[in-house]
Amino acid sequence: MEPHGFLPTTPAEMRDAGWEQPDFVYVTGDAYVDHPSFGTAIISRLLEREGYKVVILAQPDVSSLDEVRAFGEPRLGFLVSAGNMDSMVNHYTVAKKRRKRDAYSPGGVMGKRPDRAVIAYSKLIRTAYPDAPIIIGGIEASLRRLAHYDYWSDALMPSILLDSGADLISYGMGEHSIVEIADGLDAGLGIHDLTFIDGTAFRTDSLDHVYDFEMLPSWDELTGPEGKRRFAQSFAIQYANSDPVSGVRLVEPYPDGVYVVQNPPASPLTTSEMDAVYRLPYMRGWHPSYDAAGGVPAFKEVEFSLASSRGCFGECSFCALTFHQGRHVSARSHESVMAEAKLLTTRPGFKGYIHDVGGPTANFCVDACPKVARAGACTDRRCLGADPCKNLKPDHAGYVELLRDLRCLPDVKKVFVRSGVRYDYALLDDDPAFLEELVAHHVSGQLRVAPEHVSDRVLALMGKPRISVYRAFAKRFQELTRRVGKEQYLVPYLMSSHPGSTLEDAIELAEFVRDMGYSPEQVQDFYPTPGTLSTAMYHTGIDPLTGAEVPVPTSPHEKAMQRALIQYRNPKNARLVREALKAAHREDLIGKGPKCLLKS
Numbered sequence: 001m002e003p004h005g006f007l008p009t010t011p012a013e014m015r016d017a018g019w020e021q022p023d024f025v026y027v028t029g030d031a032y033v034d035h036p037s038f039g040t041a042i043i044s045r046l047l048e049r050e051g052y053k054v055v056i057l058a059q060p061d062v063s064s065l066d067e068v069r070a071f072g073e074p075r076l077g078f079l080v081s082a083g084n085m086d087s088m089v090n091h092y093t094v095a096k097k098r099r100k101r102d103a104y105s106p107g108g109v110m111g112k113r114p115d116r117a118v119i120a121y122s123k124l125i126r127t128a129y130p131d132a133p134i135i136i137g138g139i140e141a142s143l144r145r146l147a148h149y150d151y152w153s154d155a156l157m158p159s160i161l162l163d164s165g166a167d168l169i170s171y172g173m174g175e176h177s178i179v180e181i182a183d184g185l186d187a188g189l190g191i192h193d194l195t196f197i198d199g200t201a202f203r204t205d206s207l208d209h210v211y212d213f214e215m216l217p218s219w220d221e222l223t224g225p226e227g228k229r230r231f232a233q234s235f236a237i238q239y240a241n242s243d244p245v246s247g248v249r250l251v252e253p254y255p256d257g258v259y260v261v262q263n264p265p266a267s268p269l270t271t272s273e274m275d276a277v278y279r280l281p282y283m284r285g286w287h288p289s290y291d292a293a294g295g296v297p298a299f300k301e302v303e304f305s306l307a308s309s310r311g312c313f314g315e316c317s318f319c320a321l322t323f324h325q326g327r328h329v330s331a332r333s334h335e336s337v338m339a340e341a342k343l344l345t346t347r348p349g350f351k352g353y354i355h356d357v358g359g360p361t362a363n364f365c366v367d368a369c370p371k372v373a374r375a376g377a378c379t380d381r382r383c384l385g386a387d388p389c390k391n392l393k394p395d396h397a398g399y400v401e402l403l404r405d406l407r408c409l410p411d412v413k414k415v416f417v418r419s420g421v422r423y424d425y426a427l428l429d430d431d432p433a434f435l436e437e438l439v440a441h442h443v444s445g446q447l448r449v450a451p452e453h454v455s456d457r458v459l460a461l462m463g464k465p466r467i468s469v470y471r472a473f474a475k476r477f478q479e480l481t482r483r484v485g486k487e488q489y490l491v492p493y494l495m496s497s498h499p500g501s502t503l504e505d506a507i508e509l510a511e512f513v514r515d516m517g518y519s520p521e522q523v524q525d526f527y528p529t530p531g532t533l534s535t536a537m538y539h540t541g542i543d544p545l546t547g548a549e550v551p552v553p554t555s556p557h558e559k560a561m562q563r564a565l566i567q568y569r570n571p572k573n574a575r576l577v578r579e580a581l582k583a584a585h586r587e588d589l590i591g592k593g594p595k596c597l598l599k600s
Contacts, residue, residue, distance in 0.1 A: 006034055006283055007044055008055045011070050023052040024182070025074045027121045028138075029090075029113035030083030030104040030298075031290055032058040034283040037302040038084055039138055043178055045280035052076070052182055058287075059105065059112045062120050065128045076185040077133030078125050079178075080166065082117035082140035084298070086529060088152050091115060094527040095556070096152060103301070106286075107293035118144075122164035133191035135181055136160065137170035142324050143531030145169050145201045145262060146238065146252050147222055149231070149539035151528040156222055156231065156539075159252065159260040161203045167191045169201040172324055173310065175277060176266040198244070199266025204259050213249040213261070214241070220255065228540040235536040236544040242322055244268060245376030268311060268328040275336040278307075284347065302355075304344055305419075308337050308402065309359035313368040313383040314422050316452075317463040318498065318526060318534040321360050327377040331365050334402055338409075345411040352413030354406060362419045363426055363434060365399040368392055384424055386460045394425055396434035403437060417442040423449050423473040424465035439480040443488050447477065450493040453501065454512040461500040461543065461550065462534070467512075491520070496562040497553045498526040499537035503584045506562040510577075510597055511589075519569045525559055568597045 008014040009032055014022060024047060028040045035041055044054045060067040083104050091099055105112040114120040118140045125134055144160035161169060168191060170177045177199035184194045195202055195209065216237060217230040241247040244265040252260045269277065286296040311329040312321045344350055367373055368383040369391045383389050407415045417438060426435055451470040453459050459466060474490055481488045496506060513520060528535040537543055537550050553559050564576035577598050581589050589597045
């Protein structure tokens with residue numbers, strides 16, 4: 001479909017479109033960017049395709065009702081999202097310090113959205129229009145759909161449905177559920193009648209019409225004397241029911257006879273459905289009203305990139321993809337990606353470089369094994385992790401063909417792969433073509449990979465492969481780099497203070513950094529965000545999948561020592577490094593020897 005202009009963002013633009021009343025007002029914490037890398041654009045264009053009139057209310061002022069009332073009450077309801085990022089992660093570092101820049105706001109200006117944006121926007125709408133349906137979605141609502149640990153308040157919080165006053169959550173990737181919701185409302189059903197849609201969660205005072213469900217521990221149990229163990233058990237049940245094929249309906253009881261019901265996840269998009277989403281008439285840019293501010297920085301990161309797939313069966317414990325996109329991989333057709341690539345070459349500012357091709361994990365382009373489509377992802381084992389499943393079927397053939405064809409396009413000088421490569425999966429493939437092609441043609445001097453740690457015990461808790469696998473990959477990468485005569489380097493991402501990591505583990509990681517011969521640029525303290533297995537471990541001190549206790553570094557001082565050890569070469573960290581080494585009785589690493597981390 002050819003683009004025909006941005007969707008209305010003001011009452012004047014709505015009138016220019018010939019509309020007296022919108023069907024939906026989409027309230028978002030991001031600036032309005034009409035591009036398929038932005039959830040607001042996909043959902044609004046999808047509804048437009050189905051014949052619905054959608055206006056965009058981006059980053060409204062929550063101190064006044066004026067903006068939320070500007071379009072009048074929509075015919076069918078309000079859609080609310082914090083944007084592409086969780087608003088609290090957007091606003092605060094892991095040290096809970098306020099960030100200075102918001103890449104999803106005009107000019108990168110911070111402060112255009114409130115903290116806990118979904119709650120703030122929903123309350124604002126409820127004040128202005130007490131009876132209007134409110135449907136919340138996006139990453140912030142999706143990962144808070146049931147009781148969850150909130151790192152910023154260091155407390156358990158109930159389902160966001162209760163704190164926001166919203167009626168319905170469209171969780172996960174919402175293309176299927178949002179159309180069903182819209183069609184139900186358009187057919188005259190009330191918002192409280194929409195209890196049957198996969199990929200949604202709702203609150204209710206009665207379970208009379210809720211069937212085939214599993215009861216989760218109640219809010220009183222989660223906040224009671226055995227609350228942490230009960231939370232770990234609840235999370236394990238949720239984790240086992242995160243697959244659209246095998247997942248069942250879940251019910252979470254709250255005081256005063258209130259229940260939150262999570263319907264099973266929506267089915268992943270088929271290839272033809274994915275293609276249709278990427279054919280929608282996006283303007284592929286930010287709204288012109290942001291030109292004076294210099295545009296929206298986040299768009300510049302994706303403007304010349306291609307999304308070829310979604311979903312991830314890697315199951316890193318600290319990543320929320322299992323709960324949001326799921327373990328099924330949905331891929332676009334070869335023709336669809338090529339068509340978008342050809343379009344990119346015609347865009348103003350294209351200089352011959354496609355910056356990325358991939359998805360959450362670039363080299364996942366098919367399901368882990370044939371069973372997944374038929375019976376769902378296994379609930380009792382991981383596809384990868386420390387011990388890859390024997391049924392895993394590594395397959396890079398389609399991705400390799402795509403990369404080859406992309407780099408042969410006229411006007412394309414180089415095609416990069418930057419969205420992350422799962423190196424253990426690449427090594428498991430008997431066909432060496434992917435790694436050979438990657439090293440020869442698709443690395444921009446540095447290939448970023450994520451071993452995260454070196455302790456096999458910590459790596460197992462992270463859902464990552466053993467460090468020996470990383471070492472094997474690094475050796476193979478260096479061999480292939482020498483073969484093609486290029487100067488290219490691996491840049492490892494490392495994480496400090498993950499649940500299970502002790503000072504001894506951090507010292508082992510510091511010794512790994514020492515032996516690399518250079519200081520890593522990318523070091524991240526573990527950030528406990530809603531919806532991840534690691535966050536459940538952080539809150540409870542229990543691995544939900546095994547019930548085993550896990551030591552958790554939670555004090556700021558201990559976390560500072562672990563981070564300082566990884567960056568021990570920085571003179572500012574000397575005091576913390578010395579303290580950590582003495583606390584772990586590793587004074588052998590203080591002195592003048594070549595293996596010492598700290599010179600005495």
